[in-house]
């Protein structure tokens with residue numbers, strides 16, 4: 204097992220792994236034991252952040268000890284790996300607005316000391332501001348038409364200056380008829396008005412017509 | 427980084443609050459939709475099981491199997507006393523007993539469906555009284571399930587309600603204009619649409635959808651009951 208240049212992320216053969224914080228598999232992913240440690244395979248087909256690394260991302264901004272706000276946590280596939288990466292001194296607020304997903308998320312959070320669930324709509328930060336803290340990292344994967352507005356809103360409210368943020372964009376949920384490239388370009392232009400983009404990857408062949416922006420909050424946002 | 431004690435209290439509090447939020451997110455809509463899907467599930471199971479019983483029973487009495495096309499009536503007949511058959515083999519008592527056990531299970535599925543319909547009607551009468559009066563419990567629940575929630579149904583324009591359940595046909599029309607647009611989706615199940623002449627069905631579905639759009643809004647936003655008036659306007 205080789206440590207990648209990113210905190211908490213490992214490589215063995217062609218596969219990525221995170222060091223498991225709690226024994227056992229979370230969603231059926233394969234486990235790998237080495238010495239005292241257990242690692243969980245991080246499949247780029249199931250997780251966009253893993254796909255971004257596979258596609259050669261030079262940085263993802265995520266560090267051990269980070270406090271993370273995860274928007275669109277679903278049943279916790281990617282959040283569980285982020286929980287591994289930030290470790291026991293970091294923390295993950297995992298938010299989703301679908302009760303059916305959050306039910307599973309609750310079970311996951313009961314297993315992991317560094318995760319908390321939230322049932323809320325990411326476009327209504329007022330409804331959850333009392334339940335979270337300022338964070339070092341915002342991760343958003345919500346596949347919604349107004350995903351960019353929601354992302355900026357949350358970065359403006361909850362991301363510390365100097366913090367990082369990742370935005371996953373699914374072209375089809377913005378506009379089915381337009382070319383993904385154009386949508387990605389338009390998103391970039393809008394993003395750049397508020398945040399500094401430090402990496403960008405298109406995620407094919409792992410995810411078709413998806414891309415991810417890694418950003419840094421270098422100044423306050425004026426929305 | 428969060429101090430350990432802060433992290434622990436944030437986590438405990440959020441787990442407790444989220445459990446409460448999830449508990450409170452369950453709506454009557456979901457109960458109705460689950461009941462309808464259970465009904466659909468039983469329809470499939472009853473159909474398959476009755477088919478199997480037909481296959482088995484026709485070894486002993488193909489004439490009877492051939493004569494009764496309705497599945498429920500057929501299954502009830504299997505449970506009756508045996509009748510003569512020229513083509514059928516004689517079944518031993520244990521053979522017949524086993525087959526009847528199966529027929530009993532099948533009959534109880536039909537009975538369970540009746541109970542589900544009564545249950546759906548009761549819920550629909552209580553939560554969507556106006557929609558119920560216009561289209562009945564089962565069709566109303568079907569529209570609700572296709573819309574996703576009573577909130578979404580209440581926000582749908584009549585033209586969308588008219589075509590709920592006709593999405594495939596609509597899509598075929600959109601990609602090839604030579605294909606005629608659909609006139610109705612699940613609303614074709616409604617007796618008024620069924621009874622109408624072919625060339626008037628679209629029009630009736632449209633009127634029905636108009637009134638349904640109003641009914642769904644009144645139900646959702648809690649207005650006064652007016653379903654009977656809406657129904658009169660259609661007739």
Ligand SMILES: C[S@@+](CC[C@H](N)C(=O)[O-])C[C@H]1O[C@@H](n2cnc3c(N)ncnc32)[C@H](O)[C@@H]1O
Nearest residue numbers: 275276277280281299300301324325326344345
């Ligand atoms: C593509 S899935 C996320 C998968 C997850 N990020 C992973 O990799 O494991 C998108 C999720 O976003 C949620 N979602 C969409 N819009 C949302 C919103 N406005 N607020 C909160 N969650 C939302 C959906 O319920 C869904 O679970």
